[in-house]
Amino acid sequence: xxxxxxxxxxxxxxxxxxxxxxxxxxxxxCRASRDGLSEGEQFADRSWSSTPDQRPLMRFxxxxxxxxxxxxxPQLETPLHYFREDFTPNEAHFVRWHFAGIPTEVxxxxxxxxxxxxxxxxLQLSLDDxxxxxxxxxxxxxxxxxxxxxxxFDPRVPGGQWRHGAMGNARWTGVRLRDVLDGAGVRAHAxxxxxxxxxxxxxxxxxxFEKSLTLDHASGGEVMLAYEMNGQPxxxxxxxxxxxxxxxxxxxxxxxxxxxxxxxxxxxxxFWMETAYRIPNxxxxxxxxxxxxxxTIPINKFAVHxxxxxxxxxxxxxxxxxxxxxxxxxxxxxxxxxxEFSSDGxxxxxxxALDPELGRYSWRxxxxxxxPPAPGVYRCMVRATxxxxxxxxxxxxxxxxxxxxxxxxxxxxxx
Amino acid sequence: xxxxxxxxxxxxxxxxxxYLGFRFAPPPVGTLSTSLQPRTESGEYQxxxxxxxxxxxxxxxGRTEFATNCIICHSPRxxxxxxxxxxxxxxxxxxxxxxxxxxxxxxxxxxxxxxxxVAVFGVEDGRR
Numbered sequence: 001x002x003x004x005x006x007x008x009x010x011x012x013x014x015x016x017x018x019x020x021x022x023x024x025x026x027x028x029x030c031r032a033s034r035d036g037l038s039e040g041e042q043f044a045d046r047s048w049s050s051t052p053d054q055r056p057l058m059r060f061x062x063x064x065x066x067x068x069x070x071x072x073x074p075q076l077e078t079p080l081h082y083f084r085e086d087f088t089p090n091e092a093h094f095v096r097w098h099f100a101g102i103p104t105e106v107x108x109x110x111x112x113x114x115x116x117x118x119x120x121x122x123l124q125l126s127l128d129d130x131x132x133x134x135x136x137x138x139x140x141x142x143x144x145x146x147x148x149x150x151x152x153f154d155p156r157v158p159g160g161q162w163r164h165g166a167m168g169n170a171r172w173t174g175v176r177l178r179d180v181l182d183g184a185g186v187r188a189h190a191x192x193x194x195x196x197x198x199x200x201x202x203x204x205x206x207x208x209f210e211k212s213l214t215l216d217h218a219s220g221g222e223v224m225l226a227y228e229m230n231g232q233p234x235x236x237x238x239x240x241x242x243x244x245x246x247x248x249x250x251x252x253x254x255x256x257x258x259x260x261x262x263x264x265x266x267x268x269x270x271f272w273m274e275t276a277y278r279i280p281n282x283x284x285x286x287x288x289x290x291x292x293x294x295x296t297i298p299i300n301k302f303a304v305h306x307x308x309x310x311x312x313x314x315x316x317x318x319x320x321x322x323x324x325x326x327x328x329x330x331x332x333x334x335x336x337x338x339x340e341f342s343s344d345g346x347x348x349x350x351x352x353a354l355d356p357e358l359g360r361y362s363w364r365x366x367x368x369x370x371x372p373p374a375p376g377v378y379r380c381m382v383r384a385t386x387x388x389x390x391x392x393x394x395x396x397x398x399x400x401x402x403x404x405x406x407x408x409x410x411x412x413x414x415x
Numbered sequence: 416x417x418x419x420x421x422x423x424x425x426x427x428x429x430x431x432x433x434y435l436g437f438r439f440a441p442p443p444v445g446t447l448s449t450s451l452q453p454r455t456e457s458g459e460y461q462x463x464x465x466x467x468x469x470x471x472x473x474x475x476x477g478r479t480e481f482a483t484n485c486i487i488c489h490s491p492r493x494x495x496x497x498x499x500x501x502x503x504x505x506x507x508x509x510x511x512x513x514x515x516x517x518x519x520x521x522x523x524x525x526x527x528x529x530x531x532x533v534a535v536f537g538v539e540d541g542r543r
Contacts, residue, residue: 061463071468072490100489108459127459156498158508202488205517236463271515 053080053163053313062235064091069160073097073199074237077165083309083328086358086365087140088168090229095237096145096166096251098209101200103257108241113225117194117262120185127241130227133183134175139224139247140359142169142330146250146277146299150401152408155289157401164307164408167330169363172245174226178219181263186215192264193218195244195255211253212268213246222247222361225258247361248333250299250403252277273298278400285403286396301332303405304392306339306366306384311412319375319414326367329354329384338385339366345379346394346407352382372414381409470495477531480524488518494536501541505532 058068058076066076076095082088108127115123125133145166150159160166181193194212201208217223224245227233234240239256246253252272267273278296279285285303287293306329311317329336335357340349355365372378385391396406469490472478485491500508506529512518513525520528533539 058466058468060466068468068492069496070490070492071466072492074465102465104465105462106460108461156500158497158500158504161496161498201516203517203519205519207515207517233459233461236461240461241459275515 060095060237062091063095063237064089066092066095067165069162073100073102075160076237077162078168080163080165080309080312082168083165083307084326086355086362087170087230090170090232090235090238093143093168093170093229093235093238094145094166096160097199097237097256099199099201099206101202103198103236103240106198106236106241106257111241111259113242113258113261115180115184115261115263118187118190118265119181119263120187121183123180123184125180127227130175130180130225130242134179136173137176137224138171138173138228139222139245139361140169140171141245141247141361142302142363143167143245143251143254144302144330146252146402147400149305149404152404152406153397153401155397157399159401166251167363169358170229171231172224172226173228173231174224174242174245176221177223177225177244177261178221180225180261181219184263186219186263187265189265190215190263192267194262194264194268195253195258196260196262197239197243197255198257198259207271209255209272210268210270211255211272212264213253215263217246248301248331250277250302252299277402279402280398283390284393284396284405285398286393287398289397289399292399299402302330303403304331304336304384304386304390305329305405305408306336306382306392307408308380308382308410311410313410316413316415317372319372322369322371324367325352325370325380326365327382328363329366329382330363331384331386331390333361334386334388334390335360336364336366336384337387340383340385341366341368341370342381342383343370343372343378343412345409346381349383372412375415376413378412378414379409380412381407383407473535475531475534477527477529477534480527481531484518484520484524484528485512488512488516494532497536499536499538499541501538502529502533505529505537 055067057065058071059065060074060076063076067079069075069077074095074097078088078092078094082092111127113125115125145162147160148162148166149164150157151161151163192212192214194210196208196210199209213223225242226245227242229238234243242258243256244254244258277299279299280287280293281295281297306327308327310326317323325341329339336354339352339354341352342349352366352368357364383392392405392407394407470492472482472491509525509529513520
């Protein structure tokens with residue numbers, strides 16, 4: 001690093017420290033008398049392991065009150081009850097950013113999406129260009145954070161402590177990435193396409209968030225640039241004005257507030273592809289806590305997984321009275337073929353009914369009527385299988401808390 | 416009378432066929448479908464103001480180092496939302512901030528930050 005830049009960094013850091021200290025002091029002074037809670041109660045959210053969800057809710061712009069994981073940058077989880085709807089409302093769709101420098105202001109008149117790199121005709125596309133120069137398409141696609149359900153891994157792993165709410169289902173409208181790449185003319189030696197958004201790391205030295213797809217995947221016709229979510233512009237926190245849609249793939253690739261698409265002749269080698277978001281190189285994304293594998297790959301397609309939506313954890317139900325049990329099952333696009341339910345800890349299983357499919361890349365709702373015969377605690381479990389025969393695991397763990405495909409259980413009390 | 420019966424039966428048959436067609440239709444073919452006319456707004460402008468709700472930092476050794484280094488970049492909730500991890504996990508997390516995210520934290524401050532997190536949110540030993 002040149003000497004001048006070093007000095008600049010030093011001064012900037014000192015300034016930042018001073019400002020931060022001042023701001024922190026001010027914020028704490030403001031909050032000292034708040035709520036009458038003790039310091040410990042205000043700070044640590046340690047009630048976490050109890051069954052009902054008692055995590056705090058917080059309302060962000062354009063969003064409903066969502067479960068607060070972190071406020072800067074925002075990481076907000078969707079409360080379970082929203083999953084009773086087939087399409088997650090935009091205001092309830094989960095939020096996850098990596099760096100505090102997230103876009104809070106976009107002037108569409110000035111916003112441009114650059115398409116550059118190994119192309120014959122570099123492009124600078126406005127939102128109107130996307131709307132009018134390319135065919136508009138729409139698709140129902142399920143979106144899910146790589147670390148969804150991380151908070152349920154045992155042993156626990158560090159990272160965003162999500163339960164099952166880092167996911168949502170939406171109808172996305174926009175254009176095919178393939179059409180845009182065709183417009184730019186991809187050169188013969190290209191192998192990958194990389195994506196950046198408007199978010200910025202807080203330090204200039206931090207690795208900017210950039211993800212890549214293989215050229216085959218990017219130009220396969222399914223990957224989209226979406227400017228609408230459920231018929232509305234995207235909330236800023238979900239990637240206004242345009243985000244990448246990678247059907248069947250984890251949300252780490254669904255780059256938000258897109259600004260730059262680079263066609264590459266070499267694979268992207270950065271922190272976000274080579275170090276972060278990696279899973280053990282086996283179909284189950286499984287490893288042992290005391291024998292971590294060296295063989296890892298970038299996370300890619302969604303796991304086969306299923307969850308309970310109703311009853312909710314901690315909800316007591318009536319004994320000797322039939323009631324509907326329902327939930328959601330999801331995979332990477334082969335399609336959910338079967339969902340089974342157990343109320344005796346996995347000793348016996350019965351088939352749930354599946355709602356009609358909403359699209360190949362949608363989640364799929366399952367339901368059945370269950371009559372707990374007598375008062376007591378029932379260990380309920382749910383297991384999905386897709387059309388490729390892929391099903392869920394009895395035990396699964398990896399150090400990143402990624403790619404959850406464990407069979408979920410819930411202890412339901414009948415009274 | 417006969418006409419009414421015919422009409423009723425036809426209607427029932429139609430309803431049944433329509434229902435079956437809907438209920439047992441094959442999965443949608445192709446995942447993309449052409450949407451309605453694109454909308455043509457211009458001059459759209461989006462601006463939001465982010466709220467903050469950053470928790471208080473309980474007293475403890477290394478609190479100043481934590482406050483001056485860590486919360487420059489992120490909310491303390493990144494730490495407070497975690498379960499009580501042992502020292503070795505927190506040490507690795509702080510090291511990741513330095514190695515991966517290039518946080519300019521001196522070795523002295525790194526040690527103090529680990530001490531603080533372990534004292535307030537962690538445990539010395541234990542399973543991860």
